[in-house]
Each structure stands twice: as C-alpha cells, then as structure tokens.
Amino acid sequence: MKPIINSTELIAACGLYCGACKKYQKDKCPGCRKNRTATWCNIRRCCWKNGYNTCAECEVDASKCKYHNTFMGKLCSIIFSSDRPACIRYIRKNGEEAYAERMSWEELMTIRRR
Numbered sequence: 001m002k003p004i005i006n007s008t009e010l011i012a013a014c015g016l017y018c019g020a021c022k023k024y025q026k027d028k029c030p031g032c033r034k035n036r037t038a039t040w041c042n043i044r045r046c047c048w049k050n051g052y053n054t055c056a057e058c059e060v061d062a063s064k065c066k067y068h069n070t071f072m073g074k075l076c077s078i079i080f081s082s083d084r085p086a087c088i089r090y091i092r093k094n095g096e097e098a099y100a101e102r103m104s105w106e107e108l109m110t111i112r113r114r
Contacts, residue, residue: 062089
C-alpha cells in the first residue's frame with residue numbers, strides 16, 4: 001500500500017481526503033481530482049464548472065448545498081461516519097494545506113461525525 005502523504009492534490013471536491021482512502025492506497029483509484037470515470041459525482045462536477053478545487057471556495061454553506069445533501073451524500077456520511085460539511089468548514093477556516101496536513105497526520109479520510 002502507498003503511504004499516506006500530505007498533499008492538497010489529494011483533497012476531493014467534497015472534502016474527503018483521498019490520500020487516506022484504502023482504494024487510493026492500493027492503486028485502485030487515482031484520487032478524485034484525477035479520476036475521470038467518476039462522472040456520477042455532482043459535487044465534483046459543480047466545483048469544476050465553477051473553477052473551484054473544493055466546495056470551500058463556494059459561498060454556499062456545504063450543509064445547505066443541494067449537492068452535498070443528496071441521498072448518496074447521506075449514505076456516504078453513514079458508511080464512512082463522515083462529516084463532509086465539517087471538512088469544508090475546516091478548509092475554509094484553515095486552508096487546504098492545513099487540512100491535508102491534518103488528515104495525513106491523523107491518517108483520516110474525513111472529519112468524523114459526532
């Protein structure tokens with residue numbers, strides 16, 4: 001498996017940290033930004049359309065966003081015990097570099113739901 005590295009290029013549009021994802025570490029996925037087959041992801045599509053790296057650059061609160069609050073988003077939240085809006089808030093407050101550093105240091109793919 002690949003080691004978990006600190007890289008802003010491994011932050012997905014939705015706020016997940018691909019660098020700590022098992023599929024990424026096992027070379028089964030190139031990460032969100034490079035994965036050309038994940039055309040189903042409306043969050044990524046919205047970010048690309050608007051020229052954003054992540055939803056943190058958008059003025060809409062991620063917890064109120066129509067793309068973050070879909071059935072799939074809620075399902076991922078349950079499966080990964082993920083709080084993706086918290087990830088976006090962290091990036092907004094501290095920046096992508098600090099987020100990548102935190103996620104790689106803690107070896108986490110997401111900020112956990114409480």
